[in-house]
Amino acid sequence: MSARTASVGPVTGDSEQVIETRGLTKHYGQVHALTDLDIEVGGGVTGLVGANGAGKSTLIKILLGLLEPTSGSARVLGHDIATEGEEIRRFVGYMPEHDCLPPDVSASEFVVHMARMSGLGASAARERSADVLRHVGLEEERYRPMGGYSTGMKQRAKLAQGLVHDPRLVFLDEPTNGLDPAARADMLRLVRRIGSDFGIAVLVTSHLLGELEQVSDHVVVLDAGHLLRSSATGDFLERTGSLLVEVVGGTTERDRFGEALAAAGLTCRPRGTAIAVEPAPDGLSVHDLVRDTAADLGLGLMRLQPDRRHLEDVFLDDAPAAAAGGSRG
Numbered sequence: 660m661s662a663r664t665a666s667v668g669p670v671t672g673d674s675e676q677v678i679e680t681r682g683l684t685k686h687y688g689q690v691h692a693l694t695d696l697d698i699e700v701g702g703g704v705t706g707l708v709g710a711n712g713a714g715k716s717t718l719i720k721i722l723l724g725l726l727e728p729t730s731g732s733a734r735v736l737g738h739d740i741a742t743e744g745e746e747i748r749r750f751v752g753y754m755p756e757h758d759c760l761p762p763d764v765s766a767s768e769f770v771v772h773m774a775r776m777s778g779l780g781a782s783a784a785r786e787r788s789a790d791v792l793r794h795v796g797l798e799e800e801r802y803r804p805m806g807g808y809s810t811g812m813k814q815r816a817k818l819a820q821g822l823v824h825d826p827r828l829v830f831l832d833e834p835t836n837g838l839d840p841a842a843r844a845d846m847l848r849l850v851r852r853i854g855s856d857f858g859i860a861v862l863v864t865s866h867l868l869g870e871l872e873q874v875s876d877h878v879v880v881l882d883a884g885h886l887l888r889s890s891a892t893g894d895f896l897e898r899t900g901s902l903l904v905e906v907v908g909g910t911t912e913r914d915r916f917g918e919a920l921a922a923a924g925l926t927c928r929p930r931g932t933a934i935a936v937e938p939a940p941d942g943l944s945v946h947d948l949v950r951d952t953a954a955d956l957g958l959g960l961m962r963l964q965p966d967r968r969h970l971e972d973v974f975l976d977d978a979p980a981a982a983a984g985g986s987r988g
């Protein structure tokens with residue numbers, strides 16, 4: 660997976676359009692799953708965010724040519740989904756949302772099989788499978804039947820089969836679903852690496868905004884089948900002008916520090932383990948006051964950085980009705 664520059668077909672630069680939809684619409688009978696979507700996605704990692712039922716999986720299936728749109732059109736890596744599905748599936752990997760793993764087969768057998776299906780010869784398939792299973796962190800367990808795997812291991816096996824044919828773009832549908840916080844963080848690191856180290860364009864879905872904010876270069880927000888917003892992650896995370904400060908210790912130290920900062924004339928409020936300090940009135944330096952106050956109290960200053968808005972805040976501002984993570988499907 661390291662020799663990306665030698666990939667088959669035209670190399671997709673970061674600036675090139677990876678996904679482009681025009682008026683894309685999908686109805687399942689009375690259900691309007693997607694409505695008139697115009698989306699443009701470039702290289703790198705793109706997060707596709709929306710509550711359950713927003714239309715994320717439907718969009719992915721249409722882009723893969725597994726579902727036909729009701730109307731509208733789309734291109735993936737420059738190929739038309741209506742007429743060039745075969746090309747698209749050759750260059751695109753897919754990690755489906757739901758469990759698709761045969762329980763009595765090992766990850767190694769399964770991934771080798773998927774590699775053969777995509778046209779690799781026997782020895783190349785074995786080599787690529789071993790590589791890819793190592794990259795996703797399934798080494799020791801790869802010869803055991805997948806029925807005995809934890810959810811985290813199953814997600815890794817699903818991811819491995821989506822990468823084994825060396826795609827230029829991969830769709831990851833809810834890769835962190837069902838994972839505990841540690842496994843979730845591991846999976847997110849892996850998603851980031853697929854984009855940055857292996858140079859594969861990634862479209863990753865989640866109903867949790869916070870986790871996509873950590874790994875995505877670009878975020879697309881769907882709300883009940885409508886495009887709510889599409890922008891670079893940095894544009895979501897405008898600075899607020901406040902400063903986030905944190906001292907060594909627990910809530911006792913945090914509160915002692917906060918009270919002293921307030922007494923020194925600053926407006927502040929707790930934010931998790933830290934304190935968000937508003938810009939100071941004219942003539943006062945927040946930095947100086949924070950530093951001096953910590954020194955006076957004998958508290959160690961461990962963080963002092965500009966505060967940023969988070970995707971959750973932006974999403975709540977933009978769409979009060981579509982609060983993160985709510986189930987509607």
Ligand SMILES: Nc1ncnc2c1ncn2[C@@H]1O[C@H](COP(=O)(O)OP(=O)(O)O)[C@@H](O)[C@H]1O
Binds near residue numbers: 710712
């Ligand atoms: N095969 C189907 N038949 C009928 N309705 C469907 C089908 N698949 C999805 N839907 C509906 O389409 C909407 C979008 O679903 P989906 O694309 O799965 O959303 P998401 O992946 O964001 O949770 C939901 O209202 C869902 O109930």
Ligand SMILES: [Mg+2]
Binds near residue numbers: 756
């Ligand atoms: Mg889904």
